[in-house]
Amino acid sequence: MLANIYFSYRSFTEELICVSEAIPSELPDEYRELSATVRDFAEQVVAPVSAQHDREHSFPYEVIAAMAELGLFGLPFPEEYGGMGGDYFALCLALEELAKVDQSVAITLEAGVSLGAMPIYRFGTEEQRQRWLPSLAAGTTLGAFGLTEPDAGSDAGRTRTAARLEGSPADGEWVINGAKQFITNSGTDITAFVTVTAVTGENERGKEISTIIVPSGTPGFTVAPPYDKVGWNASDTHGLSFDDVRVPAENLLGERGRGYANFLRILDEGRIAIAALSVGAAQGCVDEAVRYAKERQAFGTHIGGHQAIAFKIARMEARAQVARRAYYHAAALMLAGKPFKREAAIAKLTAGEAAMDNARDATQVFGGNGFMNEYRVARHYRDSKILEIGEGTTEVQLMLIARGLGL
Incomplete structure (x- = not known):
């Protein structure tokens, strides 16, 4: 090891x-x-x-x-x-x-x-x-991040899961009711808790949304069977339900009413991480395509010697390189304490699309073998689509970029 x-x-x-x-x-x-x-x-x-x-x-x-x-x-x-x-x-x-x-x-x-x-x-x-x-x-x-709900995905402000405080903020209890979906790492044997967003009242802007830590095994907290997914099959993903779940008042995470804003900050950072993951997927497809193109023979030479294949792989490499620079840039701004929301969205958008495009092109380079699950590119083809959806869809990233431009 x-x-x-x-x-x-x-x-x-x-x-x-x-x-x-x-x-x-x-x-x-x-x-x-x-x-x-x-x-x-x-x-x-x-x-x-x-x-x-x-x-x-x-x-x-x-x-x-x-x-x-x-x-x-x-x-x-x-x-x-x-x-x-x-x-x-x-x-x-x-x-x-x-x-x-x-x-x-x-x-x-x-x-x-x-x-x-x-x-x-x-x-x-x-x-x-x-x-x-x-x-x-x-x-x-x-730990898991319980944000998405059946009616509150991209529009997370429509959260319906609710929590009421019984007793004082010092020694009372939160009573939680509601449901979440598509929650990663929420049902493993080593999952310690899920932090959930819940409506805890009303304020001048409408719903007051807070975040509360719910330990695994708390009575009334139920983890649904795992989803049957297209990809990410070795990742743990479940729906969750909360039926009069009681946790101590001290399990409030952050300031009451700041839960939604705090999770938006977490999502901004997370988009840089997802962009990095997407770049890895995109580069992995390049690496596999280059290897295969040097080995596979067709029409008297290795297929990488044919311009159509060589140019396809060259475009794949260009996508991966551009996406990598985008997430490097966003990460540097974040760590320097500078605004990075727009750059994180650009990185996530660019990298997610690069991963999906490269997976498609790598599968084409592999031909019939690319449709066989024994090859890594087939798994990338199934896995990469979620990179244009999870932690903010492509459309959400475009919206954030447009807002950053003052539109």
Whole structure:
């Protein structure tokens, strides 16, 4: 087993202080070493079992445990909470490498960190951080992000799940009723909690939406059977229901009434992570197509020698490179404390489309073999469509970009 990763991180903001004008052609040593370590791990540990878990729709507990041992779940968190002392960009680099070979594993890490643990780190009290973050950063538990509902997907402001406070904010209880859907990491054996958005009253803007931590196993909290999905078959995804679920008042995460705004911040950050994952998928398709084009013979030569195939793969590489630069740029702005909402949307839009387009083209390069599940590109073809939907659809990203332009 590979040893844990420990790095002396230089500030990414210092390395990319002029990111608006130029992005360096080569990453600092710490980041390149991280990428190389995770790349080796992905090929040696993740890839050999990916097809089996995809075929069986089974959660890869042994892979997740190995990722935990490597320190991946703690990458962006301080050492005082059991983290690796890195930053969000380090997480993105790890996601990119994992997604080259298995998007299900990559999304388990992405959701576990950016959607499960990050809200606790960003908005939790010190007591909540001390209680939940060490095991989340260690990868021995997972947290989930309960936002989407049957009637509140892209329009998350239509949340209907409700919570009423019985008793005082100091020692009372929240009573929660409602339902969520499409929630990642919500039903594994190591899921510790789901943080849910719920209507907790009314304010001058309408609904008062807050976020509440609901531990797994709480009476009235039911996890539905797993979905039968097109892709991401080794990722854990469930619907959830809450029937008079009672949790302590202290389980309120962040300020009451700030839940919706806080989760929008989490989604902005998460779009950079999803963009990184998408770039990994796009690059994985390039790598597989190049390898196959050099090996496959047709009409007297390897198929990569035919201009039609060579140009198709060249376009795939161009998409991956452009998308990578987009998420690097968004990440640098975020870590520099500058506005990044529009850039995150651009990165997510560009990378998600690159992943889907490259998966389609790679499948075409493989011909009939590309339609066979034994080949990695077939899994990318099934997996990549969700990258244009999850954590904000393509249409939502276009809306955010347009708003950023003042339209």
